[in-house]
Amino acid sequence: MSQMSFENQHTPHYAALVEQLLNTLNITQIEEDVFEGQSYDYVGKRIFGGQVLAQAMMAAAKTLNEDKPCHSFHGYFLRSGNINHPVIYQVRRLRDGRSLSAREVIAVQYKESQTGELIEQVIFSMIASFSPMEGGLDYQEEMPAYPPPEDLLTEQRLKEAFVGDIPDALKARFMRHRHVEIKPVKPRNPINPKPMRPRQANWLRIHELGEQPTAIQQALLAFSSDFYLVGTGLMPHGISFMTKGLQAASIDHSMHFHRPFDLNQWLLYDMWCDTTSHAKGLNHGQFWQDGKLVATVQQEGLMRLRQATT
Numbered sequence: 001m002s003q004m005s006f007e008n009q010h011t012p013h014y015a016a017l018v019e020q021l022l023n024t025l026n027i028t029q030i031e032e033d034v035f036e037g038q039s040y041d042y043v044g045k046r047i048f049g050g051q052v053l054a055q056a057m058m059a060a061a062k063t064l065n066e067d068k069p070c071h072s073f074h075g076y077f078l079r080s081g082n083i084n085h086p087v088i089y090q091v092r093r094l095r096d097g098r099s100l101s102a103r104e105v106i107a108v109q110y111k112e113s114q115t116g117e118l119i120e121q122v123i124f125s126m127i128a129s130f131s132p133m134e135g136g137l138d139y140q141e142e143m144p145a146y147p148p149p150e151d152l153l154t155e156q157r158l159k160e161a162f163v164g165d166i167p168d169a170l171k172a173r174f175m176r177h178r179h180v181e182i183k184p185v186k187p188r189n190p191i192n193p194k195p196m197r198p199r200q201a202n203w204l205r206i207h208e209l210g211e212q213p214t215a216i217q218q219a220l221l222a223f224s225s226d227f228y229l230v231g232t233g234l235m236p237h238g239i240s241f242m243t244k245g246l247q248a249a250s251i252d253h254s255m256h257f258h259r260p261f262d263l264n265q266w267l268l269y270d271m272w273c274d275t276t277s278h279a280k281g282l283n284h285g286q287f288w289q290d291g292k293l294v295a296t297v298q299q300e301g302l303m304r305l306r307q308a309t310t
Contacts, residue, residue, distance in 0.1 A: 017179045018208050024051055025058050025219055033091040035059040039083040047081030049250045050226035052107055052124045054219040059089035060103035060128045061215040068101055068130035069214045074254040075126035085109050101130040140293040149203035149266045152183040165191045180204050180224045188240065195238035198273035202228060206263045220263055221295060222255055225285060230301035233273040233281020247304040251280065254298050261294040279304040
């Protein structure tokens with residue numbers, strides 16, 4: 001059986017996954033410059049960092065007086081979010097110039113105290129800058145050479161080889177389909193990882209996304225950028241997210257958008273880590289499409305090993 005026919009038979013209706021992604025970005029205005037975003041189970045009980053990034057970008061974009069793409073954002077994950085509650089995004093208009101517009105976004109959830117009082121908890125903060133793409137001087141390095149996506153297996157297909165080693169209680173979650181189609185260039189064994197150079201690359205796309213505004217394309221690329229990146233710093237230590245005793249989480253996340261792109265088509269996500277120290281790893285990434293560098297990412301992640309691996 002060909003890879004194409006195998007995946008068609010084992011993939012649920014992908015349009016439903018894309019619809020949920022778009023619903024994630026469909027935030028509701030509840031006051032002037034205040035928006036509410038619904039939470040979804042993307043990675044478990046904690047809100048997926050990519051969801052908060054994407055919703056915060058949409059909240060900021062909705063306060064612009066004119067349509068401008070984001071050219072950069074810098075965010076900090078301050079607390080883990082609870083998927084059972086919505087997230088409130090409070091936007092502050094910092095500047096609206098002739099070309100540049102700046103927004104501060106604070107994401108909060110409310111926790112009930114023992115006395116029934118609602119306590120505001122800030123889970124994320126971000127400053128984003130927006131500017132038209134106006135041309136001008138243009139330079140980039142050459143796109144790195146990797147096998148094309150047509151020659152690679154999907155992440156979902158690769159899971160089939162490891163599911164037998166997954167504890168029964170975790171198998172259903174392990175085999176869940178992602179909303180973003182991912183093809184790792186050089187897959188790692190998540191159960192028995194070996195120490196290796198901290199560099200990895202994935203091809204990814206959302207191939208039934210259809211035509212979407214730039215704000216949604218950028219928000220979904222930010223969403224996608226949170227997959228795999230923090231794990232790059234684990235690679236030289238021969239551990240993975242399934243290593244017993246590992247505590248891992250994103251601390252901060254920044255992104256710069258350089259050129260237009262289309263998430264319906266394959267993008268190369270090239271990632272590397274240049275240092276890990278004091279329970280943290282600094283990870284970098286570049287998104288490429290059709291030979292063009294379209295976005296860069298940087299993220300520091302917590303990586304605390306509480307006990308020896310077995």
